[in-house]
Amino acid sequence: MPSKFGFFITGTDTEVGKTLVSGALILKLQEQHSLVGAYKPVVAGLQEINGQLQNEDLMTLSMASTYLSNLSDANQQICPYQLSTPAAPHLVAQAQKIHLSYEVMLSGYQQMAERTDAMVVEGVGGFKVPFHDGKNSADFAKDIGLPVILVVGMKLGCINHALLTVEAIEHRGLVLAGWVANCNNDMQLLHENIDTLKTLIPAPLLGVIPKLNQSEIKTPYSKEALTKAASFIQLPSDSSIHA
Ligand SMILES: Nc1ncnc2c1ncn2[C@@H]1O[C@H](COP(=O)(O)OP(=O)(O)OP(=O)(O)O)[C@@H](O)[C@H]1O
Numbered sequence: 277m278p279s280k281f282g283f284f285i286t287g288t289d290t291e292v293g294k295t296l297v298s299g300a301l302i303l304k305l306q307e308q309h310s311l312v313g314a315y316k317p318v319v320a321g322l323q324e325i326n327g328q329l330q331n332e333d334l335m336t337l338s339m340a341s342t343y344l345s346n347l348s349d350a351n352q353q354i355c356p357y358q359l360s361t362p363a364a365p366h367l368v369a370q371a372q373k374i375h376l377s378y379e380v381m382l383s384g385y386q387q388m389a390e391r392t393d394a395m396v397v398e399g400v401g402g403f404k405v406p407f408h409d410g411k412n413s414a415d416f417a418k419d420i421g422l423p424v425i426l427v428v429g430m431k432l433g434c435i436n437h438a439l440l441t442v443e444a445i446e447h448r449g450l451v452l453a454g455w456v457a458n459c460n461n462d463m464q465l466l467h468e469n470i471d472t473l474k475t476l477i478p479a480p481l482l483g484v485i486p487k488l489n490q491s492e493i494k495t496p497y498s499k500e501a502l503t504k505a506a507s508f509i510q511l512p513s514d515s516s517i518h519a
């Protein structure tokens with residue numbers, strides 16, 4: 277896979293704020309790059325929105341990118357597999373007799389990457405979620421080779437999840453460009469937990485997103501929500517991308 281400027285956004289779990297951070301990073305990258313693309317190899321969970329079955333992650337990613345919001349088939353270009361049920365994608369696909377072709381996932385990424393200046397790729401759930409063909413989302417991260425940004429959903433248990441994820445990223449020879457503390461829960465000793473993670477994660481803390489109120493953070497995210505999240509994070513420096 278040819279090298280490309282961009283980031284792979286993973287998380288300590290599903291529902292930790294990967295889409296929020298991905299959308300915010302798209303806005304930030306657009307300050308420097310005119311064509312910012314987005315990708316997600318599979319989504320699971322469609323809802324009826326404006327009379328159409330849609331996925332909220334894809335709505336957010338396509339809305340955030342000026343390039344993508346002008347395409348009529350943006351969602352299809354961002355994601356080749358849009359499954360209806362919000363559950364483990366390999367199981368939903370199997371139940372619906374859909375084969376998740378790893379080659380299709382990779383070629384969809386490549387096509388989007390060829391047309392854009394910078395890419396934001398949102399992972400699926402946590403770092404290592406099964407696909408078909410004996411592949412998983414960590415293989416996908418490895419094969420596209422982008423530097424990784426880890427979103428830590430701040431809650432009790434996240435230290436262990438974060439450190440195991442960092443090990444898995446390093447084990448594959450991927451660059452961990454930084455991490456984001458997303459405070460989407462109420463947590464005892466929040467600042468001390470963030471300090472512990474700062475000491476133990478060998479990559480820069482790119483920002484701390486506070487708990488935002490439910491009206492401003494409802495999904496699919498608004499431009500305002502992404503702008504607000506973006507105000508709390510910075511892009512990785514060149515030195516941490518090429519670490
Ligand atoms: N900082 C925050 N404050 C309050 N709520 C938040 C915050 N960040 C995220 N949320 C809420 O947490 C939920 C999950 O966020 P999001 O969809 O971005 O996670 P995700 O990691 O992309 O999930 P998935 O694994 O399904 O892709 C959403 O309902 C969102 O509104």
Ligand SMILES: C[C@H](N)[C@H](N)CCCCCC(=O)O
Pocket residue numbers: 290291319320321361362363364365400401402404405
């Ligand atoms: C449906 C959900 N929001 C995600 N898109 C998929 C999460 C898969 C998690 C699988 C697992 O690790 O058990």
Ligand SMILES: [Mg+2]
Pocket residue numbers: 294295296333398
């Ligand atoms: Mg998401």
